[in-house]
């Protein structure tokens with residue numbers, strides 16, 4: 001099991017090379033969280049261990065329905081225009097290919113722009129928030145029948161899974177079970193529907209000759225901004241987690257959800273749970289085996305990422321039970337221990353870098 005260490009937020013690591021050997025991530029059987037006291041205890045130990053090491057875990061038997069694949073379509077373009085803005089309030093809606101660019105803790109405008117030019121993301125995204133939020137830019141119902149109803153169900157189901165995990169985290173810390181749920185009472189998170197368009201299959205030799213970190217990425221290396229993220233990926237693969245030295249595939253596992261820790265939870269847990277660097281790369285010949293179709297344009301990839309966020313006005317501070325001096329250390333270079341930020345301030349800072357207009 002990888003242990004990503006205390007300096008995992010060094011922005012230099014975002015340019016690390018990839019290994020073809022999958023990350024040895026734990027799969028948590030969620031039914032154990034609902035099982036006997038002994039089963040729940042065992043599940044809590046697994047969850048704690050996974051989040052302390054990779055900051056990533058697979059969830060099985062999570063109870064979510066399978067009906068979740070909504071495919072973004074080129075037709076979505078221009079149907080729900082969003083302003084060219086880097087304000088947090090404006091990021092809901094459809095971001096076409098080329099709009100929005102992920103980088104890791106790069107906030108200087110010129111540096112963000114240089115990174116965007118050198119290493120663009122290859123994706124289009126639809127972001128939808130709490131279904132009750134009037135700022136959502138909905139797809140036109142006649143063209144995407146059933147989407148809003150599907151979304152409301154899916155949102156609730158994601159919230160339920162995440163709330164069960166938040167309660168489990170509080171039990172691990174031996175603090176009041178609802179502590180983390182109370183901080184997310186406004187359900188301020190969002191869901192991204194991601195489409196990574198077709199791209200040329202990369203071979204080992206092409207990857208080997210590219211300088212470290214320069215292989216084509218669908219989504220650049222980043223940590224997530226919020227609490228917990230739930231990722232639903234299709235069968236194509238390409239998601240990778242950093243293990244402290246290299247990026248390793250988080251291979252698709254049918255029926256599971258990938259869960260990872262974001263910045264706010266790392267900060268709240270005082271570095272106990274890791275907000276791990278991750279990225280999405282194109283399909284590789286070596287990892288595709290028989291499905292390999294070298295040299296051709298292959299494989300769109302679709303994924304959905306739900307991210308829970310702490311209520312906007314809540315300060316992101318160390319939780320009770322995590323203040324053991326010297327035991328863990330949040331390594332986020334940009335957290336200022338003297339001046340804690342609110343959830344809103346942190347999200348604003350990272351979203352502004354993501355939607356910076358060059």
Ligand SMILES: O=C(O)CCC(=O)C(=O)O
Pocket residue numbers: 192194219224231233239278280303304305
């Ligand atoms: O597409 C994926 O598998 C991951 C997406 C992701 O990391 C994100 O949206 O933050």
Ligand SMILES: [Fe+2]
Pocket residue numbers: 222223224229278
């Ligand atoms: Fe992410």
